[in-house]
Amino acid sequence: MRVFYGGIATETNTFSPLPTGKQAFGESRYPAAGPAPVDSFLYGPLSVELDRRSAASGWTVMRGLCAFAQPGGRTTRAAWTSLRDELLADLQNALPVDIVLLGLHGAMVADGCDDCEGELLREARRLAGPDAIIGASLDPHGLLSDQMVTEADILVSYKEYPHTDIEETVVQLVELCSRIASGEANPVSAVHDCGMLALFHTTREPMRQIVADMRAAEASGRALNVSFMHSFPWADVPDAGAKVLVTHDGDLLSAETLAREFAARIHACRGNTSAPALSVSEAVEEARREVGWPLIIAEAADNPGGGAAGDGTILLRALLDAGLRDIVAGPMWDPVAVSLCFEAGEGACIPLRIGGKAGAGSGLPLDVEATVQQLVVDAAQSFVATKVPMGASAAVGIRFANGARAQVVLVSRRGQGFGRDLFTSMGIRLETAKRVLVKSSHHFHADFSLLSQRIVYVHGPGTMNLDVRSLPYRRVNRELWPLCDDDRMKLDT
Ligand SMILES: [Zn+2]
Numbered sequence: 001m002r003v004f005y006g007g008i009a010t011e012t013n014t015f016s017p018l019p020t021g022k023q024a025f026g027e028s029r030y031p032a033a034g035p036a037p038v039d040s041f042l043y044g045p046l047s048v049e050l051d052r053r054s055a056a057s058g059w060t061v062m063r064g065l066c067a068f069a070q071p072g073g074r075t076t077r078a079a080w081t082s083l084r085d086e087l088l089a090d091l092q093n094a095l096p097v098d099i100v101l102l103g104l105h106g107a108m109v110a111d112g113c114d115d116c117e118g119e120l121l122r123e124a125r126r127l128a129g130p131d132a133i134i135g136a137s138l139d140p141h142g143l144l145s146d147q148m149v150t151e152a153d154i155l156v157s158y159k160e161y162p163h164t165d166i167e168e169t170v171v172q173l174v175e176l177c178s179r180i181a182s183g184e185a186n187p188v189s190a191v192h193d194c195g196m197l198a199l200f201h202t203t204r205e206p207m208r209q210i211v212a213d214m215r216a217a218e219a220s221g222r223a224l225n226v227s228f229m230h231s232f233p234w235a236d237v238p239d240a241g242a243k244v245l246v247t248h249d250g251d252l253l254s255a256e257t258l259a260r261e262f263a264a265r266i267h268a269c270r271g272n273t274s275a276p277a278l279s280v281s282e283a284v285e286e287a288r289r290e291v292g293w294p295l296i297i298a299e300a301a302d303n304p305g306g307g308a309a310g311d312g313t314i315l316l317r318a319l320l321d322a323g324l325r326d327i328v329a330g331p332m333w334d335p336v337a338v339s340l341c342f343e344a345g346e347g348a349c350i351p352l353r354i355g356g357k358a359g360a361g362s363g364l365p366l367d368v369e370a371t372v373q374q375l376v377v378d379a380a381q382s383f384v385a386t387k388v389p390m391g392a393s394a395a396v397g398i399r400f401a402n403g404a405r406a407q408v409v410l411v412s413r414r415g416q417g418f419g420r421d422l423f424t425s426m427g428i429r430l431e432t433a434k435r436v437l438v439k440s441s442h443h444f445h446a447d448f449s450l451l452s453q454r455i456v457y458v459h460g461p462g463t464m465n466l467d468v469r470s471l472p473y474r475r476v477n478r479e480l481w482p483l484c485d486d487d488r489m490k491l492d493t
Contacts, residue, residue: 001057001181004094004128005046006032006064007103008083008120011141013234013307014109015471016073016463017359024069025079027413032090037066041386043103045170046137050101053174064090066103070414071307080110084120091127099177100124100134103170106142106157107232114237118147125151135177137170139163140200143239144191144229153180154187154247157227159211161202162446164384176224176247187224187247190255192263194242196481197233197468199274203445206269214262223258224249228266233468234306240476242266270481274442277459277466280315284322286456293326293434296448296455300441301462302362305416308463309333309358310439313366315458316355319435320366320404326434328423330409331381331390331416333358338412341372341394348372352396354408361463368398373407374427382419383443389413395426407433416440419447441466 010020030037036051037043043066053059065087069075091100102124108116117136124134138144138157148155156173158165179185202211214226227245244262248255266273278286283297302312310333319327337354344350349371356365372394379393391413399405409426417438423430430436430451438444441457441464449455459466469482478484 001059001099001178002062002097003050003059003099003101004062004064004091004097005050005101005103006066006087006090007043008065008067008087008116009042009103009105009108010069010075011071011105011107011139011232011307012074012109013071013463014074014236015234016307016309017361018072018307018309020069020072020075020079022079022082024072025067025083027070028068030066032064036063039386040066040068041166041383041388042068044386045167046101046103049171049174062094062097064094071305073307075108075110075116077111080113080116084123087120088123088127091124095127097128097132098181100128100132101174101177102136104136104138104142106138106144106229107235109235109237115145115147115239117142118145118151121148121151133177133181135173137173138227138229140228140230141232142229143231143235143237144243144245145239149189149191149245154225155227155245156225157229159202159214159228161200161230162443164446166384172225185224186250188250188252188255189245189247190252190259192244192256192259194244194263194266195479196242196267196270197231197240197483198242198270199441199466200230201274201442204275207273210262210265217258223247223255226258226262228262234464234471236473236475238475238477241480275455275457277457280318280458283315283456283458284318287319287324287435288322292452292454294430294436294452294454295434296452297435297437298441298444298455298457299437299439300457301460301465302439303416303441303464304333304414304439305443306441306464309362310414310416311355311358312362312462313355314363314462316406316437317363317366319437320400320406321402323402323404324435325405326432327406327437328428328430328433329406329437330422331411331439332408333414334410335412338392338394338410341396341410342375342392344372346372346375352398354398354410359463361461368400370396370398373397376426379411379425381417381422381425382447384446388415388418390415390422393426395428417444420451
């Protein structure tokens with residue numbers, strides 16, 4: 001079996017002020033000629049599984065470009081076309097192949113191309129030919145297009161949010177492609193639209209049970225795979241919207257029936273698929289309440305994992321204005337402030353301007369008196385089994401004139417908060433913290449819920465405001481809940 005793998009992935013927030021260019025992809029870029037991407041959370045599991053198949057079954061595995069960019073604004077035309085052409089040239093060099101496996105996100109939007117994954121799959125099909133098996137892994141926050149479904153033999157998304165099942169998904173994808181290539185399975189796929197834009201926390205009901213039932217459908221043979229594409233509400237493109245994709249072994253009617261069943265169940269749960277979110281002032285009131293420390297405060301509106309800058313000050317300022325102490329906050333993206341801290345050195349006390357630089361959604365900079373507590377040249381935090389680099393980072397203790405105090409982790413490499421070691425690796429003790437402000441929508445939950453179950457989500461304002469009705473959409477389908485008030489199931493049920 002000759003197998004080719006590679007991928008280009010990012011999640012595009014079309015409302016973000018940050019262009020996603022070649023430099024953004026350069027932070028996590030593995031060209032075909034270089035070392036395998038074993039330390040990449042996206043490509044590492046695919047690389048490891050294909051190595052295993054190579055050793056166990058004698059597969060000939062060839063790798064092309066693997067590139068990932070931290071979510072941001074629209075990918076530039078130059079970055080998209082050069083990455084696409086590089087990956088396709090790698091595939092061309094590997095031909096003939098039996099299987100093409102692509103590690104994708106699904107929500108990559110470029111200047112001039114709304115459906116990057118669809119275009120990539122179409123071009124891969126053109127090169128590899130009609131008999132090659134083409135499969136791809138997807139992030140459930142991807143935007144599923146008809147073109148993607150048509151061009152691939154099988155698409156498999158992670159089921160969990162936080163995405164704690166990447167490894168399991170990749171193993172499933174490789175096994176399915178192996179079975180299809182050897183003629184043991186005949187995939188036919190159907191998609192059903194859920195008619196909604198929302199977040200779906202699989203850590204809580206009702207999504208917990210729905211995910212369990214999707215797995216049960218696969219285990220019982222009702223489907224080869226059930227992929228629920230949550231979609232990404234901050235991508236203003238016509239393909240946005242939650243969809244269920246079911247792949248069945250040979251029976252299209254069964255695939256359609258199951259996709260419709262799950263889509264109807266999910267639609268019936270609208271308004272209840274994620275934890276409720278507070279306003280900034282409600283979050284401040286919650287942070288005053290002297291119960292059950294620490295309180296974890298998820299700053300979803302400034303989540304770099306969804307394309308926000310991560311240098312937002314709106315929520316931190318509100319907590320400081322309220323005179324609160326025992327706050328830890330991070331990761332705050334501010335390479336300039338980090339470089340000033342490195343110049344001053346550990347123990348120095350300096351005037352420091354923090355955050356509020358990238359755009360209007362970031363709020364205004366915070367001018368503080370800062371004590372440089374700890375400096376780390378190459379800091380990292382954990383996400384599931386991988387280490388996520390934060391670059392040169394500084395932990396600073398800051399104080400406001402009103403007596404408010406906080407410890408803030410400043411990072412030079414933009415990214416969301418995943419693990420508690422975001423703070424502890426920077427010398428910050430969480431045992432004494434009362435208010436833990438973490439820039440993340442939900443991925444933090446996998447690890448921070450071990451610290452405390454008292455968790456609040458804050459919706460905005462910011463680049464990733466959770467109140468999707470407030471977003472300045474121009475191209476998204478207006479028939480989706482909650483953009484339309486009509487609660488009727490507008491689907492062909
Ligand atoms: Zn995701």
